[in-house]
């Protein structure tokens with residue numbers, strides 16, 4: 185192999201931060217593939233032009249998702265990356281591993297792949313970058329012998345993902361880990377078989393802090409919340425204030441619905457106006473807690489720009505109790521998928537379809553009622569358009 | 579799941595090379611979710627297989 189010269193890429197190693205170029209160069213002696221990735225990327229920098237092609241169909245037996253085909257458009261020049269496919273491995277709920285599990289996984293990847301990984305992909309999965317078509321099946325067989333499965337890719341259910349939830353976090357209002365695992369098991373077919381207009385993502389956060397950014401990134405966002413009043417330990421509040429905490433500036437004035445008052449000795453909550461945003465709890469975690477009557481808010485339609493601009497999810501269920509076996513949630517998912525598959529155009533996400541057809545059509549077809557929580561500013565925003573026959577004209 | 583729907587799905591698959599589950603449902607005038615269930619059962623029994631060409635198609639195992 186000719187000596188690898190990458191003057192443009194090398195500039196990326198001169199800054200104060202770790203560089204993928206330096207990391208990849210450590211692999212070059214063992215993995216000719218990685219040398220060609222770097223050489224091809226250097227060429228891309230020179231020519232200001234990408235040299236990867238999205239591939240034809242590659243995969244493993246029984247799966248239509250989970251493997252992403254990539255080829256170099258200059259295979260003669262860069263033979264080691266003529267094929268450079270990516271495997272998506274379904275991550276455990278909340279990304280909890282033992283180091284042994286990671287080592288075993290990496291041993292297999294070192295044997296069959298480039299050794300490059302992306303921990304974790306934007307979908308949540310363990311992304312293993314770069315292998316050849318012939319290695320896909322044997323690699324997959326070894327992964328599955330250890331109990332790993334592929335995640336979603338293409339027009340299917342993408343790997344559901346969740347925050348660490350109750351394993352680590354006192355804010356969690358639902359068992360995100362169990363729910364994520366349960367949905368992953370329930371919807372195996374939807375995960376492994378591309379069969380919809382486009383991708384569909386489920387992300388689960390245990391509270392409104394939304395650590396997995398489900399509202400912006402998931403077609404179906406499940407965000408933990410509570411229905412009764414949040415809990416206040418007045419003694420602990422006084423301790424915060426006595427130790428110099430600016431309760432007025434940091435908590436009271438920042439409550440979005442101005443539903444808290446500080447009397448000088450007591451924190452008073454106007455529970456009917458609290459929107460459960462988590463702000464006050466985040467600022468005084470020792471004194472405030474979510475309420476007891478816990479469940480989740482369901483939002484639909486979040487996504488990045490593709491056909492339409494970026495969307496945040498819309499609330500479609502303000503509060504749902506979430507207890508095993510989660511039947512209400514699963515039925516809702518199935519109904520949404522059926523409606524989307526029936527009406528969606530190719531590459532149209534559920535949010536775009538709702539945008540095109542209108543929220544009232546979506547709600548009517550799914551047999552759901554419009555609710556004030558679906559509206560950004562309920563008293564000011566004429567967001568919902570009534571069906572003409574439902575309007576009292578008299 | 580109804581034996582009747584199963585039989586009709588199989589009969590329909592005899593007539594085509596490959597087809598989307600959604601189109602089977604449309605042709606038979608049934609709910610797609612019901613057809614999906616039947617197709618999944620048939621796939622598990624090895625009677626039908628899935629083909630991926632951009633999207634999933636179903637066909638009889640010959």
Ligand code: HEM
Pocket residue numbers: 234236237252254268270304305306307308311338383
């Ligand atoms: C012009 C070139 C490219 C374009 C326009 C492009 C576009 C995209 C898009 C739109 C997605 C999201 C797909 C989805 O989730 O449905 C994606 C994902 C991905 N692409 Fe590319 N891509 C390009 C080049 C590449 C190359 C060169 C590689 C690797 C060699 C690559 C690897 C991946 C991987 C691994 C993902 C999945 C990432 C994840 O979900 O975490 N892509 N790409």
Ligand code: HEM
Pocket residue numbers: 196204221225300302304305306307311313
């Ligand atoms: C100067 C070069 C590069 C820059 C500036 C760059 C930058 C980025 C950025 C900003 C993201 C999004 C991260 C996120 O929001 O999570 C990303 C994602 C990604 N990059 Fe790079 N990248 C570079 C080179 C590469 C190379 C050479 C590879 C593979 C060989 C690669 C593979 C990926 C993949 C697979 C993702 C998807 C990550 C995900 O799924 O979240 N990148 N990159």
Ligand code: SF4
Pocket residue numbers: 347348349350353354355356357389390391392393394395396
């Ligand atoms: S979303 Fe809420 S429950 Fe989940 S990790 Fe973040 S703060 Fe904790």
Ligand code: SF4
Pocket residue numbers: 414438439440441442443444453457458459460461462463464465
């Ligand atoms: S949770 Fe948010 S809306 Fe409710 S009292 Fe605290 S800051 Fe105000």
